Amino acid sequence: MDYTHTWLAPSQGIMVGFLLMFAMAHSGLAALRLSLEKRVGARLYRVGFALVSLTLAVAMIGYFLAHRYDGVQLWQVQNVPGIPGLVWILSAISFLFLYPATFNLLEIAAIQKPQVHLYETGIIRVTRHPQLWGQVIWCLAHTLWLGTSFTLITSLGLIAHHCFGVWHGDRRLELRYGPAFLAVKERTSVIPFLAILQRRQTFMIQEFFKLAYVGVAIFIGLLWWAHPWLYRAGSAIHW
Template identity: 55%
Template sequence: MASFVLSIARPHLYHLSPRHKIPSLLCLPPLKPFSFPKFSPVLSHPKLVTHFVYHKTIAKSSSVGSRETDDPIPDESLLGEDSAAFQLSEQKLSSWVYFTVILGSVLLALNFLWINPSTGFGTAFVDSISNISGSPEVTMLVLMAIFATVHSGLASLRDQGEKLIGERAFRVLFAGISLPLAVSTVVYFINHRYDGTQLWQVQAVPGVHELVWFSSFVSFFFLYPSTFNLLEVAAVDKPKMHLWETGIMRITRHPQMVGQVIWCLAHSLWIGKTVAISASVGLIAHHLFGVWNGDRRLSIRYGKSFEVLKKRTSVIPFVAILDGRQKLPEDYYKEFLRLPYVAITVLTLGAYFAHPLMQSSSYNLHW
């Protein structure tokens, strides 16, 4: 519902294209950095490059995961992308100006076409769902089901849609349909979260507020791993399907699901009403489906590369670390000391203090 390099690395060989097989190279023992002869034919091969990244080679998404060969791929030759990497020097002012203009235009259009009761369709949409049974629990679940079906359905059609109309156009289509449905669902939840039957009341219990606040705060660090590049979200940069492996992805391969579960459990504990519980049930079910669907889509897109990444990550947090499949670097904490995580911290705190503003804005809609 609440739906964000510090050291010198060693050079490693990049992913080897299946069209340029060098079987003997895969049989060689690991070589130390810079141990190749000066005029080595291996280094002169056009498909081999070196790439300096924070402590490990991070394979670009456009280069990994070819499914054109059945040859085995050594685990150490493939790594996902370095998540949350952000270089201020690489940013273009014009891109962020463009992003601001797009964001403002989208919000104006959303308000005129959907939110504003006198001009938009949002009120009629929510009213039509509410009239199905008159039960706020049912309305909450139906709103969730509609959003989940559209959101996951369009995500599943991404490959075909991008081939048909292009990456940017499909992103605009995806956002244009999903965003109004998400707003309706969020606003209805805010307005009706205390409706229904009171199943428990623990708000006065010492420590519960602190537990709920901390859990909600932590959940946002899981919720936004795939939206670090806001320019892609707004289609200023060409949108990509990323194969992340660093940062939060070392803890769980599906951080958004984990973050949503944490958020739902915390808010359900705090509120204790049946409408809030129904919202949590719908959200968790949607994200559990997203675990299966996300793995399926990544497997189709990246093939063996994703299978390698899948082996050394886990859905359940920390399992891959505890059983030794995920090897954390000694300075793992540096993967979080990056501007996107700082932005998440600031925005999460801002969202907490902005709760009264969000509530009053939602109440004005009477959804």
């Protein structure tokens, strides 16, 4: 019996396995950063971390694209006026939150020595954990668009991992920086704009006028242009 379009679709369990594997590798390597950097150096650690994370992420994205319509079709709103535009707007906003680390591209590529930073500018003024909210917005947009149980399960798994990342990230920064991080934590908030509304933080629009955000905008444009090709490539994968 073909269970592809039922709640028993095997791809849903496989996707959960992918998510768990990525979460353990990504968060596990992040937890071991200090000890591994002492052994192999900051640059080699960054390269290894990136290779593991990107390899698993690309495999997971490919599997998602190939099976995005598996499971039960919970709703279908793709032909509803306004929905395509809403999904694209939400997706674009999600990337502005997801990639605040683009401010240090040379460190990401290990051209400069990678370091741990205590940021308190730009998007961090809005929320201390922008990647959580970027992932939430991305998941909302894509779950709304696709409307399948496979996408819903994938989104819940991604959000759960990022919620764990909030606790894990704060814990690592507190262990590393102690009172300095606690001071930043007091002046920022996990919930977007909460610290600003409580007057613990000040929103400064000028901090968003950086080349990094121009790069994110260009990336969003390229992603929009490449979306049809990505879907075709995903559908061509048979696994």
